[in-house]
Amino acid sequence: MGKLFDIILLALHSLSVHLVRSALTMLGIVFGVCSVTAMLAIQTGASKESQEKLSVLGSNNVIMNSIEPAQETTRDGGGHHGMSMKKFGITYKDLKCIVENVPGVLDYATVHNVKVRYYCPEDRNRLSLVMGVTPNYADILNLRISSGRFISAVDMLHMKPYCVITQTLARTAFKCLNPVGRTLKLKGQPFEIIGVIDYIPSKLGISEEDIPVFIPKTTKEGKFGQVNVNWYDGKMTSEDVQVDQLILKMKDESTVLTGAPVVRSIMEKNHDKLEYAIMIPLKLIQAKAAQQRIWDMIFFAIASISLIVGGIGIMNIMLASVTERTREIGVRRALGAKKRDIIIQFLFEAMTMTTLGGLIGVIIGYFVPPLLKDVVNVTPIVSVPMLIGPFLMAVAVGVISGLYPARRAAALDPIEALRHE
């Protein structure tokens, strides 16, 4: 035991004598480990972020959107001169059928859109997507309210002129993060801002570009009517969509999977044109997770290559070192070193470089990913296994890349080694 310790000290001593060479050799492992850790951290961060964005949609939800059918024919539209009426999309009849026939529907929210110009002193006159929603909308979609509150049942009942806007709009239109209490004019009518939500989940079918503004459903109908009338190119068009978006909240994930086909068959029975889209976030989440696992493996493999390259570097240096120190090996053998002693010495030199390199790599790997936050546009997440894993890999690389040169050293014939120039 004492001797083993002595040989280990000897290996350290020999490394310290060739400090520059040892440090340069170690560098390969440092970079390898640190890139494995950084890649894992960035990958995990990206993965968590996209999972979070998706889970906002709710794994228990089924989301249905009305879409304009491909041909310009209308379902039930009479046209006066110069005016065309488009009538399509999800209807209240569909909603009633679904709620009555699909098992496991706990709750639902409906959305009724209208596009109007909004006005505020700082950012006048742009087109905004006003969404009349039911109060449970924010809950069902797990929207995060960053300040103020969402529309309540009372607001709905009294058709209050209240609105909820996004952070993006708060920044661009009001140049502040908390414009609660201020007034936004929608088609000339004043609405009081009562809350701000973090962001709109991208998969919902609307984007921040649309400038969504949420108002109570009843207010929307009262102030803007159910039929949306637009002037375009001197022609008036109107759209009559009963429900623009329907969000079903199911009991659990298994009722999502059993209920979705029932919803689809009801819709197929009620509509002969494709004027609706059904989206199941759970399936998206599952697909995303599967895709994520593949990416994880690819990233890990790429990062591991740098470790392997580092290992080859170590093996190369150790082989050169064995040749260079052939005579030293001969002397040690002549004076009583066993093959095992020589193996331990050289193996330990390799392992010290990789272990130390791994340690430094892990330390850098712990501190560097957060600095990359702005470069890669995600918040990297560093966890303990992410540090221990690459470190153990580095130690293993040391064993693997050190063993061959060490065995070569031990296998040298003492007489020939002593004669070596």
Place this chain on the structure above:
Amino acid sequence: MKPVIHLESVTKTYHVGVGVTALDNVDLVVPEGQYLAIMGSSGSGKSTMLNLLGCLDRPSLGKYYLGGDDVSTLTDNQLSEIRNTRLGFVFQSFNLIPWMTVTQNIEMPLFYKGVHRRQRRMKSAELGEMVGLGDRLEHRPPQLSGGQMQRVAIARALSNDPMVLLADEPTGNLDTQTGEEIMGVFADLNQRGRTILMVTHEPPIAAHADRVISLRDGRVESDVSDYYLRDESHG
């Protein structure tokens, strides 16, 4: 006197294409405390014999008894142990490890014997002192002269208190005067009872020994004890 070394019909053949018989049926008995010089022309088998005696190699045929034990059929590990505990080596080109200090070089046999660090330091300091390098213990070999390096090597060879001190041309890389100094150290050691086997091709160096054997084509050609050769070489 009890023999320290006993070679019994030892033959060493190398097989490189055709077989080369480097040692041919050699018998040798070396009693304890003897100072033996091995001479012979180049290629006569001196180094081969010393390597065998030093347990760096095994005879192809015959027996080798070291301190009464048959060491001709030991395993590699066992040979390492024998070298470590019973033999001391002094080489022509010193063979010190350049990046280690004088003390660390001297203590190397004890290092592989598993002797505790503190005891090793004491022993190596004592031996360094003995060969006259008490003030150079923390120096490294490249900072020493040839004679000083050979003294370090001698101290190293003695650190495990070996049965036999083996030296292959110990003065080969030194000038005559330094060589004589080293021979003085050898004589001193022999005086105190150390058995010494030395390969040399210089008669004045061999003249320091009690007994001189000459090899020729792997055979012992002559075996002369004491003063005769010395008288002749001194004229």
